[in-house]
Amino acid sequence: MIRLENIHKDYGSVKANDGVNLSVRPGSIHALLGENGAGKTTLMKILSGFIAKTSGRIFVCGNEVDISSPVKALKAGIGMMYQEPMDFPQMTVLDNLMAGRPSGFFISRKKALHDLDRFSSDLGFSFNPASNPASLTLGERQQLEMIRLLSLGVKVLILDEPTTGITDLQKDVLFFSLRRLAKLGHSIILVSHKMDDVTSLCDEATVMRQGKVSGHFSRPFSSQDLLQCMFPSGGDVDIADDYQPGDPFYFLDQVTASSSRVVLKPISLNFRQGEIVGLAGLEGSGQELLLRVAAGVSHIHTGAIRIGDTPLTARSMKAYQSSGVFFVPGSRMEEGLISGLTLSDHVALCRSGHTLFTRKRAVESQTSRFIENFFIKASPHSLVDSLSGGNQQKFLLSLLPDTPRILFLENPTRGLDHDATAAIWNILKTRVRHSGSAVVFSSSELDEILQVAHRVLVFSNGELMMDRLCHDLDPHDIGQAVSGIKQTKY
Amino acid sequence: MSIKTIGRHLGLPVFHVLMILVLSLFIVSFIVLAAGVSPFTAFSLLYQGSLGSVSHLGHVMKSFFPMTLCAMGLVYTYRISLWNIGIEGQVIVGALSAMVLFRLFPEPQVPSLFFSLGIVSAFLGGMGWAMITGFLKSTCGVNEIFAGLGMNFVSQGLALWLIFGPWKRPGIASMSGTDPIADVYCLIESGPLSISGFELILVFILFIFTWILIRKSIVGLKLHASGSNPFASRLLGLQPTLSIHLALAVCGGFAGLAGLFQVSGVYHRLIPSISSNYGYLAILVVLLSGFDIRIVPIISFFFSCLLVGSIQLPMMLQIDSSLSGVVQGIVVMVYLVYMGIARHLNSRIRKPVYE
Ligand SMILES: Nc1ncnc2c1ncn2[C@@H]1O[C@H](COP(=O)(O)OP(=O)(O)OP(=O)(O)O)[C@@H](O)[C@H]1O
Ligand SMILES: [Mg+2]
Numbered sequence: 001m002i003r004l005e006n007i008h009k010d011y012g013s014v015k016a017n018d019g020v021n022l023s024v025r026p027g028s029i030h031a032l033l034g035e036n037g038a039g040k041t042t043l044m045k046i047l048s049g050f051i052a053k054t055s056g057r058i059f060v061c062g063n064e065v066d067i068s069s070p071v072k073a074l075k076a077g078i079g080m081m082y083q084e085p086m087d088f089p090q091m092t093v094l095d096n097l098m099a100g101r102p103s104g105f106f107i108s109r110k111k112a113l114h115d116l117d118r119f120s121s122d123l124g125f126s127f128n129p130a131s132n133p134a135s136l137t138l139g140e141r142q143q144l145e146m147i148r149l150l151s152l153g154v155k156v157l158i159l160d161e162p163t164t165g166i167t168d169l170q171k172d173v174l175f176f177s178l179r180r181l182a183k184l185g186h187s188i189i190l191v192s193h194k195m196d197d198v199t200s201l202c203d204e205a206t207v208m209r210q211g212k213v214s215g216h217f218s219r220p221f222s223s224q225d226l227l228q229c230m231f232p233s234g235g236d237v238d239i240a241d242d243y244q245p246g247d248p249f250y251f252l253d254q255v256t257a258s259s260s261r262v263v264l265k266p267i268s269l270n271f272r273q274g275e276i277v278g279l280a281g282l283e284g285s286g287q288e289l290l291l292r293v294a295a296g297v298s299h300i301h302t303g304a305i306r307i308g309d310t311p312l313t314a315r316s317m318k319a320y321q322s323s324g325v326f327f328v329p330g331s332r333m334e335e336g337l338i339s340g341l342t343l344s345d346h347v348a349l350c351r352s353g354h355t356l357f358t359r360k361r362a363v364e365s366q367t368s369r370f371i372e373n374f375f376i377k378a379s380p381h382s383l384v385d386s387l388s389g390g391n392q393q394k395f396l397l398s399l400l401p402d403t404p405r406i407l408f409l410e411n412p413t414r415g416l417d418h419d420a421t422a423a424i425w426n427i428l429k430t431r432v433r434h435s436g437s438a439v440v441f442s443s444s445e446l447d448e449i450l451q452v453a454h455r456v457l458v459f460s461n462g463e464l465m466m467d468r469l470c471h472d473l474d475p476h477d478i479g480q481a482v483s484g485i486k487q488t489k490y
Numbered sequence: 491m492s493i494k495t496i497g498r499h500l501g502l503p504v505f506h507v508l509m510i511l512v513l514s515l516f517i518v519s520f521i522v523l524a525a526g527v528s529p530f531t532a533f534s535l536l537y538q539g540s541l542g543s544v545s546h547l548g549h550v551m552k553s554f555f556p557m558t559l560c561a562m563g564l565v566y567t568y569r570i571s572l573w574n575i576g577i578e579g580q581v582i583v584g585a586l587s588a589m590v591l592f593r594l595f596p597e598p599q600v601p602s603l604f605f606s607l608g609i610v611s612a613f614l615g616g617m618g619w620a621m622i623t624g625f626l627k628s629t630c631g632v633n634e635i636f637a638g639l640g641m642n643f644v645s646q647g648l649a650l651w652l653i654f655g656p657w658k659r660p661g662i663a664s665m666s667g668t669d670p671i672a673d674v675y676c677l678i679e680s681g682p683l684s685i686s687g688f689e690l691i692l693v694f695i696l697f698i699f700t701w702i703l704i705r706k707s708i709v710g711l712k713l714h715a716s717g718s719n720p721f722a723s724r725l726l727g728l729q730p731t732l733s734i735h736l737a738l739a740v741c742g743g744f745a746g747l748a749g750l751f752q753v754s755g756v757y758h759r760l761i762p763s764i765s766s767n768y769g770y771l772a773i774l775v776v777l778l779s780g781f782d783i784r785i786v787p788i789i790s791f792f793f794s795c796l797l798v799g800s801i802q803l804p805m806m807l808q809i810d811s812s813l814s815g816v817v818q819g820i821v822v823m824v825y826l827v828y829m830g831i832a833r834h835l836n837s838r839i840r841k842p843v844y845e
Contacts, residue, residue, distance in 0.1 A: 297725075317724050327725060338719045338726075341711070348708060349715055349726050356707045399726070 001026040001187050002047070002078070002156055007056035009042050009211075011386065016042040017053070018211035024156065024204075029178060029188040031198040034208035035230055035417045036390030037377035040191045043208070044158050047189075048080035049073035060156075079154035081145050081162065092130050093144060115151035123147075123177035135260075137283045139170030146177070157181065160191045161389070164414045165330065165444050167282050175201050193390075193417050195223035231419050243454045243471075246273030246436055250294075250325075250406050255303030257293045262286045264293065265463045266303065271406060271438045276429070278453030278470075279442040281482055286462040287442050288330075288410065294440065295327035295408035296320035307405065324405030324437070328396055330414060336396045337384045343367050343395060344380040350399050370398035373427070375420060389415040397424060402431070409441040413448065425452050446478065460484040507785060510778070510828050511792070514821040521816065527807050535806055540799035548683040552756060553766065554787075554794040555689040556581070556748035560772030561779070561786045562700050563744030566737040568781045569710055571717030574738065576623045576638025577745045578769030579645035580616040584746025585753045585764045586649060587615025592671045592753075593657070601674035608675060609750060616746020617739045619645065624738040628731045634738075650762055657760065667761035677755040686755050696744065701783050713737055745769060771797075774818060778825050793818060 002024040009017040016039045024030045032040050045051045047058065049070040058067055060076050067073045073080075094112055120127055125143045136144065142162060149157060159178075163171050178188050178201065192198055198205055199222065207215040207229045215229035248270035257264045261284040271277060279287035292298040294305065296317050305312045307323050320326075329335035337346065344367040348358045351366065367380035374394045378387050387395065393415050400407060407428075413421040428439055429452075443449050449456055450470060458466040458481035466481035481487045519529035540550050560577055567574040574580075591604070591611045598604035623641055626632040657668040677686035704710040715723045716730035723730045752764050771793055779785035800814035 318727070318729060321727055329721075329725065335719075335721050336725065338715045338722050340718060341715065345711055345715075346726065349711060349723075349728060352708045352712070356703075356709065358708050 001061060003059040004043070004047065005057045005059070007043065007046060007058075008054045009039070009046060009051070010054045015211045017046070017056075020056070020208070020211070020213055022206055022213065024187045024189060026155075026187055027182050027185050028203040029182050029190060029201055031202040031205040032189055032191045032208065033193075033198065033205055033226060033230055034214075036394070036415075036420055037388040038208040039211040040208055041160055041388060044080055044160055044189065044191060047073070048078055048158055050080070074149075074152055074154065077153060077155035078158070079149035079152065079156070080158040080160065081142065081149065082160060092132060093127050093136075094130065112151070116147060119147045119150050123180055124173055125177070137166075137170070139166035139174070139283065142166065142170075142174070143177075150181075155185075156187045156189070158189045158191075161193065161415055162190070163192060163194060163197055165283075165411060167444060168446065169282065171197075193415070193421075195226055195418070198226065199223055227418060230417070243274075245275045245454065248272050249308055250438065251304075251306050252294060253304040253306075255293060255305065256301045257289055257298060258301065259289050259298065262289055262462045264289050267464050269294075269457075269464070269467070271440060273436040273438060274432055275438045275455060276432060276453050277438070277440045277455045277457060278449030279440065279457050279459065280446055280449055280478065281459035281465075283444070285459040285482075286464075287457070287459040289462075290457075290459070291408050291410060291440065291442055292327070295325060297327050297329075324401075324403075325408070326400055326404050326406075327408045328400065328410060328412060330410035330442075332389075332392045332396050333385070337392060339385050340383065342381050342383055343371070343376075343378060346384065346395075346399060347380075370395070374398040375423060390417060390420060394420060394424065403435040404431075404437050406438045406440065409439065411443055412441050413443070421448075446475075450475070458482055458487070506780075506828070506832070507778070507788065510821065510825050513828065514817065514824045517820050517824065518817050521820075522813070532803070532807060532813070535803060536796065536799035538799075539802045540795035544682050545684070546798065548679075548685055550791070550794045550798045551683060551685045551690075553768070553797055554791055555685075555693050555755070556751045556766070557768045557772055557775065557794060558693055558787055558790040559696065559744045559748040559751070560768050561775040561790050562696060562783065563741035564772055564776040565700060565704060565781060565783050565786065566713065567741045568776055569704060569713040569717065570733055570737045572627075572734065572737065573635050574620070574623070574638060574741050575635050575773070576620060576641045577741065577772060578765055578767070579638070579642035580619045580742040580745035581749045581752070581765040581769045582642075582645040582649050583619040584612040584616035584742075584749025585760060586645075586652065586749070587746065588612040588750045588753050589652075589657075589668070589671070589760050592675045596672050598672075598674060605675060605754075608754070609747070612746040612750035613743040614746070616742040616744070616749060618742070620738040620742025620745070621735060624735045628734055646762075649760065649764060653760060653762060665762055667757065667759045670759045671753065675754055676758050677751075689751055689755060692747070696747075697783075697787065704783055771818070774822050777822060780829070 002022075004020060004022040007017050007020040008015070018039075020039070020043055022043070032044070034040050042051070046053045047067065049067045049072055052068060058065055060078070065072075065076045067076060067078070094109070094116065116127060119125070123143075123146070125147070127140070127144065146157070162174060166174070175197075178190070182188055182203075190198070190202060203219050205217045205221060205226060206213055207217075207226060209230065217225060250271040252267060252269045254266045254268055255264070256266050264286050267290065279291060281287045289298065293300050296305070296312060296315065296319070300313070303313070307325065310323055312320055312323060312325070333339060344363050347367045347370065348363045351363065352358055364380050370376065371378060371380070374397065376387070376391050376394050376398065378391060378395070384392060384395065393413070397412060412428075413424060416424060431437060432439055441453075450473070453470055455469050456466065456473065456478065457464060458478055460482060461484060465484065466477065466487040468477070468487070477487050515533070522529045522532045538546070540546055560581065564574055564577060588608045588611055591608045595604050619641060623634055623637040626637040627634050653668055654663045659669050677688055679686055681687070704713075712728055713733055715726070716728055716733040720730040748768055749764065752766065753760065757764065772790070775786060775789045775793055778789045796814040796817050803813055
């Protein structure tokens with residue numbers, strides 16, 4: 001259905017795509033894999049008209065097409081869904097659906113409503129047309145975006161890392177709908193770092209490496225084959241582990257808080273030195289809020305927070321930071337990095353303290369060190385905007401100080417490839433072991449939590465349902481806790 | 491820094507500035523033609539009225555100094571993405587604060603000391619006025635444009651009230667202003683241009699100061715970061731709210747000094763239009779300079795020439811002196827269109843980001 005021939009994309013001397021050939025059959029789900037910075041997003045943005053290719057040809061159903069803008073791509077039946085859905089949070093679901101129509105002055109409410117109904121029931125979604133996207137979860141907003149694209153006549157649907165940040169339940173809904181679409185003759189291209197998703201869902205898989213296609217697989221294939229092709233040199237990086245928790249040093253006492261999504265019921269907790277704590281739960285169940293509240297980023301209504309004997313309640317973020325408490329947000333470009341600045345600019349800002357002048361050399365060599373230690377594909381002078389999603393995430397984590405006392409991380413490995421995930425956890429674990437700090441993180445993947453955390457906290461509807469150490473854990477209990485049944489301590 | 495690197499640093503912006511000026515003058519020519527006057531005559535009169543003689547140049551410099559001060563102040567606030575429309579009012583309040591001191595001590599024992607106090611008073615006045623805007627923004631979430639606009643009206647009203655009320659000349663209250671200030675508070679003009687050495691030196695020092703702070707120190711980067719992503723900046727350990735207050739404070743202080751220049755250097759009294767709109771003009775100046783401190787004096791000088799040069803147009807040509815306003819407006823419009831196109835072209839031929 002779609003054929004890409006010899007696609008090139010150069011950013012100066014960087015060859016983001018270097019002669020890519022790819023064909024996608026109708027009615028198939030096609031995975032696009034590759035390490036961070038391999039050029040997947042670039043290729044998909046070319047196909048959907050968001051960026052212009054340097055050279056190459058694109059065929060749809062055998063005819064060469066000119067895709068120089070997203071509108072032209074939509075006309076050719078190609079639509080791309082971003083990880084952060086691009087909707088207008090001020091308007092209702094229905095308005096969102098109508099706003100995206102490229103032509104026609106008069107909008108037909110009836111037709112939009114009809115489309116919403118038809119596609120929702122087809123794909124197993126359910127929406128209230130009058131509700132507001134801001135009240136939807138990430139997964140629901142994705143579904144909305146998908147319906148919008150389909151109602152515009154999209155036959156080839158591109159999804160860039162759709163499963164990072166949504167819950168397993170929503171993942172099932174998503175996969176069901178994708179299978180259904182494939183049956184109806186649509187083609188799906190799925191960019192993903194998760195091997196399990198790919199092996200269970202996709203009919204074909206193409207692996208990219210350094211801007212080129214390095215392998216192609218058709219069903220059946222195993223994760224082993226794919227990983228081998230993506231990281232030919234890398235063996236499995238195993239995550240070293242030895243859990244020797246120290247004394248409790250970070251205390252939350254009867255803390256309550258609320259966000260637009262959830263109200264946090266009074267909660268008392270402590271974190272120990274040398275401990276890695278994973279927060280689980282459905283999206284919007286309170287684990288994200290707890291993370292932000294504990295890190296001093298969101299305000300608490302009542303209760304108290306202290307580190308050792310130092311009270312932190314209602315102190316500024318700066319005070320938290322000087323006590324060694326740091327936070328890394330999940331949305332890297334919106335909340336973490338500053339668009340328009342280079343990597344070294346960020347390092348300079350982080351390290352400047354109260355000095356007026358920074359030594360350029362020192363900052364640059366420090367930046368280079370970060371780039372090396374965290375395997376970032378960039379140079380100190382790259383703008384953060386030009387980094388691939390995974391590399392932005394790695395850079396954000398590299399900015400954390402070497403000896404924090406406690407780290408609060410929102411989805412820290414979101415968008416990282418298999419090797420990078422392992423490498424980052426190794427770095428964090430080494431820090432925890434050497435400096436006796438603690439790491440508290442949230443993750444949409446239970447597997448990741450079970451693999452790296454020493455202790456799991458499960459939230460449901462703003463309430464702590466379970467607080468257990470990982471080694472004596474029954475996955476069944478987690479399932480119960482997630483769905484809101486309180487689990488007792490051992 | 492070698493000549494070559496200076497050339498490389500300045501090369502591109504100066505080329506753009508020249509292009510914009512040439513284009514604008516071209517458009518203005520048509521307008522002047524439509525008014526039935528030869529553009530050549532009009533431009534040559536403009537030239538003679540500003541750069542044509544030493545004494546005219548002196549007048550140009552008298553408006554150049556306060557305008558440049560304001561524009562340099564705005565470089566700080568633009569860096570942190572604030573539209574400090576309120577700068578006009580900050581000039582006025584700077585002038586008022588200086589006047590208060592000058593009127594309190596009409597016969598100072600140690601003139602230099604009291605004049606210095608006047609400088610401090612003007613700086614603090616402008617600064618305080620600006621910080622009200624900052625406070626409204628950071629604690630009440632009032633947009634700085636609306637806050638600034640409101641504060642401008644208040645300060646203008648305050649000036650008028652003083653002139654027609656408490657500070658009115660004995661017997662008469664008139665638009666021509668208050669009684670003159672004591673001679674010791676007037677700036678001494680010297681040299682062939684008969685300009686004040688004090689103004690020259692102060693503007694020069696503050697220019698170098700701002701250049702170093704914004705371009706060479708980490709302050710510029712901090713302001714930029716705080717303005718473009720406050721949340722991320724806080725996570726990186728910066729204090730964006732503090733930065734907002736600092737930028738506004740410095741900008742207001744500079745504007746206050748401009749007010750002092752107007753009182754001590756030009757009018758020697760308080761008049762209703764004491765600010766001469768330099769605050770508003772300075773906004774156009776920084777906009778045109780692309781928020782680049784190095785270009786600010788060039789643009790500011792050009793605007794001063796236009797302003798002073800056009801004063802005699804009505805007498806000579808029967809065209810209104812608002813021609814200078816028309817020219818300034820057109821320059822800004824051309825600038826916006828030009829930069830829009832340049833940016834568009836730039837995004838097509840992206841420079842290599844890294845190798
Ligand atoms: N605007 C840009 N300017 C310069 N280089 C860029 C730009 N956009 C992308 N690149 C570079 O192109 C390469 C490919 O990036 P791309 O975003 O396609 O990677 P990706 O495969 O999607 O990686 P990830 O898994 O991390 O999302 C990267 O090395 C990136 O730094
Ligand atoms: Mg990507």
